[in-house]
Ligand SMILES: Nc1ncnc2c1ncn2[C@@H]1O[C@H](COP(=O)(O)OP(=O)(O)OP(=O)(O)O)[C@@H](O)[C@H]1O
């Protein structure tokens with residue numbers, strides 16, 4: 043088990059967004075998280091690397107464990123820092139650093155966070171960019187890339203920190219279908235290499251074809267989880283069925 | 292801000308500061324001095340006698356000799372030389388703007404002020420005066436072809452100019468129906484009489500003599516009496532007494548008479564006042580020299596004018612160096628402080644946010660001129676004495692820091708939140724995220740605004756001339772009013788400003804180009 047989340051709770055004001063979510067992820071799994079808009083998918087993902095501070099709950103990734111404290115202290119931030127060393131994240135809007143070249147985007151964290159030697163970081167970055175198909179454009183600035191290229195660069199940037207778990211928040215929602223395919227094929231390749239990946243997505247075809255497991259979230263809780271073929275063909279819960287039906291119509 | 296408004300404001304503030312200053316000097320009044328040794332404020336050694344005047348457009352009192360660049364002259368200048376000899380010291384002239392003269396005296400920058408200051412009751416409240424060293428009257432001056440304006444009463448219904456805050460101005464304001472125009476500078480006053488904006492001028496007789504030209508004439512009898520006194524700090528009667536003693540001697544031994552005669556200023560009125568009925572056989576040499584110089588300049592050849600402009604270059608260069616030094620140092624301070632304020636306001640704890648916000652609002656909400664005067668003339672009341680350069684840099688820097696802070700905050704706000712989140716997700720610390728990701732992007736949007744600000748700051752640096760710094764604008768005022776040449780010197784000084792600003796514009800362009808890959812600038 044590479045990741046374990048226990049009873050994650052989060053509310054914004056009076057709105058309980060996450061109402062106790064627990065999840066165990068085995069190494070190498072690809073898990074799709076689906077659910078209606080506003081059900082808390084992004085919030086859950088962001089709680090896993092403490093971009094959002096959960097009100098309660100516990101997250102363990104590899105050997106780093108952090109129980110969300112009532113008051114956030116310096117030592118909790120340090121622990122979150124240790125935990126994030128094992129997690130990479132990819133955003134819907136890419137969030138590449140526009141003032142740096144693609145290569146610099148990928149090298150930046152290894153050099154400054156891991157204090158990696160410049161040459162070594164460069165070698166790793168070039169390798170990763172080649173792997174996601176961006177070897178030829180590594181010296182461009184992000185605004186000179188297509189959307190699909192941007193998202194692949196963002197994946198390379200996250201991979202450069204050698205994470206054990208990758209979190210994706212709707213990585214292809216901003217992309218045309220052909221461009222989405224470029225990104226999804228990178229994710230499939232990573233899956234084959236044994237990367238553990240959690241993907242929030244609205245792309246049901248991808249969820250069904252590529253995932254080892256699908257989670258259906260509604261109103262801050264996991265309603266149903268299981269094998270994608272089973273769940274899409276024959277959902278156990280009425281709420282899941284209703285959600286899937288609205289997607290089809 | 293036009294110089295006129297600036298000066299008016301300056302006067303207003305200076306009054307306030309005087310009250311503050313005198314309150315403070317009461318609190319800190321020194322123990323009685325040994326009667327033998329004079330206390331001479333501002334003196335650099337026991338032989339020094341520093342005194343101040345405004346040598347811009349101030350003929351024949353204290354002024355820069357148009358015939359010889361770098362030489363200061365005038366009948367008051369010569370009188371101060373004679374007084375200094377009597378108290379066994381060396382006279383040292385310090386230039387200060389008219390509005391700063393008395394505040395500078397209260398601050399102890401120099402020992403006394405001589406600048407045709409009238410001994411009015413208001414002035415007597417702020418300073419100690421010597422005996423009058425010159426007594427004169429106001430005179431009406433008109434264009435040569437003008438008829439029938441020979442008395443105060445006759446001026447009713449006409450536009451009449453005079454110098455601000457003088458007996459002449461008060462006289463005019465007492466008339467029912469005179470359109471009074473008050474000027475800062477004699478040169479402007481007389482050129483407006485010449486070009487018809489004014490029908491008449493009411494002014495101290497010496498000024499009328501020196502500034503009037505052949506196409507103007509003095510009309511009617513002398514009006515009222517004006518007495519000039521040397522001003523001293525309130526708390527230094529010993530110094531005043533010593534100078535009074537010297538003045539009396541100079542009157543009796545004829546020195547004052549000789550000086551005034553050289554300047555063509557010895558009048559029956561002065562004879563009556565001093566009781567000196569002798570007639571000295573003295574040529575009005577200084578007067579004639581001055582007239583000759585002015586005439587030679589009015590009809591000068593192209594060559595002579597060019598030669599004069601070449602001689603201005605070092606002076607303008609000096610002014611430019613001062614402007615550049617003050618602006619550059621102030622900008623460095625403004626940028627550094629602005630960054631701190633902006634980060635404090637954007638990311639700080641609530642108390643820090645409020646603190647930074649308050650600073651920004653206060654500084655942006657009050658005029659720069661007030662801040663300059665307050666820091667230089669006001670802070671000494673609280674025991675903080677700064678040199679003019681330091682005070683100038685600090686006030687400009689503190690002021691622009693507020694504007695920079697707002698720029699930078701807008702810059703920070705313009706960076707999408709996702710940038711910070713991506714950096715944190717890559718396990719950067721907060722500080723790394725700011726340094727590597729957020730600030731460079733904010734900077735890029737801020738550079739063009741900063742360029743504007745710096746150009747504005749270079750221009751605003753002219754305000755520090757109110758605290759005795761001779762920078763470019765001050766140099767312009769001085770040269771133009773000494774040589775009655777507003778166009779040529781204006782072009783030269785304007786060019787100097789442009790040349791100073793240019794490198795920064797270039798620098799900003801380069802920075803923009805280097806950083807200038809703005810997201811979404813096409814190329815998709
Ligand atoms: N910082 C915040 N402050 C207040 N409310 C928030 C905040 N972030 C999210 N929410 C609210 O929490 C709820 C869940 O948001 P979340 O982004 O997790 O939903 P989601 O499942 O990712 O939806 P979508 O599919 O539209 O992305 C939404 O109603 C949202 O408005």
Ligand SMILES: [Mg+2]
Nearest residue numbers: 083084085211
């Ligand atoms: Mg979402």
